[in-house]
Amino acid sequence: MSVSAPAKLTLKDYKSDLHNDWCPGCGDFGILTGIQMAIQQMQIDPDKLAVFSGIGCSGKTPHYINAYGFHTLHGRVLTVATGGRLANTDLTVIALGGDGDGYGIGAGYFVGTGRRNVDFTYIVHNNNVYGLTKGQASPTLSKGKKTKSMPEQAIQDGINPVAMAVASGYTFIARAYALEPKYLASIIVKAVEHKGSALVDVLQTCPTYNDLYTKEWYEGADLPEKRSRLYKLEERGYDGKVSDPNDREEIVAKKAAAVARSYEDDPIPIGIYYQAELPTYEDAVMQRIPALGEKPLVEQDVFHRDVQPLLEAMR
Numbered sequence: 001m002s003v004s005a006p007a008k009l010t011l012k013d014y015k016s017d018l019h020n021d022w023c024p025g026c027g028d029f030g031i032l033t034g035i036q037m038a039i040q041q042m043q044i045d046p047d048k049l050a051v052f053s054g055i056g057c058s059g060k061t062p063h064y065i066n067a068y069g070f071h072t073l074h075g076r077v078l079t080v081a082t083g084g085r086l087a088n089t090d091l092t093v094i095a096l097g098g099d100g101d102g103y104g105i106g107a108g109y110f111v112g113t114g115r116r117n118v119d120f121t122y123i124v125h126n127n128n129v130y131g132l133t134k135g136q137a138s139p140t141l142s143k144g145k146k147t148k149s150m151p152e153q154a155i156q157d158g159i160n161p162v163a164m165a166v167a168s169g170y171t172f173i174a175r176a177y178a179l180e181p182k183y184l185a186s187i188i189v190k191a192v193e194h195k196g197s198a199l200v201d202v203l204q205t206c207p208t209y210n211d212l213y214t215k216e217w218y219e220g221a222d223l224p225e226k227r228s229r230l231y232k233l234e235e236r237g238y239d240g241k242v243s244d245p246n247d248r249e250e251i252v253a254k255k256a257a258a259v260a261r262s263y264e265d266d267p268i269p270i271g272i273y274y275q276a277e278l279p280t281y282e283d284a285v286m287q288r289i290p291a292l293g294e295k296p297l298v299e300q301d302v303f304h305r306d307v308q309p310l311l312e313a314m315r
């Protein structure tokens with residue numbers, strides 16, 4: 001008797017049937033498509049995928065993906081995703097949220113997560129505004145900029161997420177563009193395949209509130225030479241991958257190169273800025289708690305464990 005191969009999952013298998021209420025033309029659609037294309041290319045079983053989100057327009061993304069989803073508190077997505085991943089190391093975990101959610105309200109968690117190097121992917125929908133609350137300036141909007149939703153120019157400097165990720169310890173750092181979902185999908189595939197904390201900062205258009213960084217702006221429609229304001233790092237010979245993770249000098253040099261590129265603003269680099277294969281948080285936890293290496297926590301009988309030795313140890 002021959003056993004037929006399991007049917008290949010199609011893009012449709014990763015879509016939910018919930019109503020989508022993003023504004024027409026929102027860059028979030030491109031990011032959703034990029035995620036679905038990536039997980040379809042990897043043929044990730046929806047039962048083995050958990051997508052976590054914070055609060056904001058982007059926070060609705062898990063509703064539209066056929067997988068486990070968790071829509072959590074503002075700025076707290078990385079803590080909840082960390083818990084999900086450590087409880088069940090069999091899962092592929094994707095966390096996502098907006099720039100206000102992750103780089104503003106969740107900034108402390110953003111730094112703490114980079115230090116741990118938990119094996120998951122964090123996708124940030126970076127549109128320079130708090131879209132869900134009517135377009136206030138987010139932490140990535142530069143000083144002096146004013147969108148149509150703001151009464152005055154921004155009076156604070158914008159932060160640089162790539163440089164912040166380098167300094168915090170993320171071991172895979174990339175940037176992509178929401179309206180190029182095929183390229184975004186290729187970056188997400190590499191981010192998910194990377195073992196460690198991966199940040200994908202996605203430049204996202206918000207046609208409702210951000211009239212500065214529009215599709216036309218990114219595509220350079222206003223420039224006499226009509227050139228894109230984006231370029232792909234790999235097309236200009238840049239390689240952010242650390243070849244020897246034990247070589248501290250190489251790590252420092254690659255980090256410095258990534259930070260230098262992250263300050264280029266015309267054109268803006270997209271692609272992989274930095275990647276290093278370093279021990280993950282899971283590796284460290286399993287060394288300390290060997291039982292976690294045997295099977296995921298969710299499959300263990302944690303309710304009938306003798307905790308007395310632990311309590312004694314903490315005396």
Ligand code: SF4
Nearest residue numbers: 022023026057131206
């Ligand atoms: Fe998208 Fe902006 Fe509308 Fe939110 S407010 S759904 S980010 S276009």
Ligand code: MG
Nearest residue numbers: 098099100129
């Ligand atoms: Mg935002």
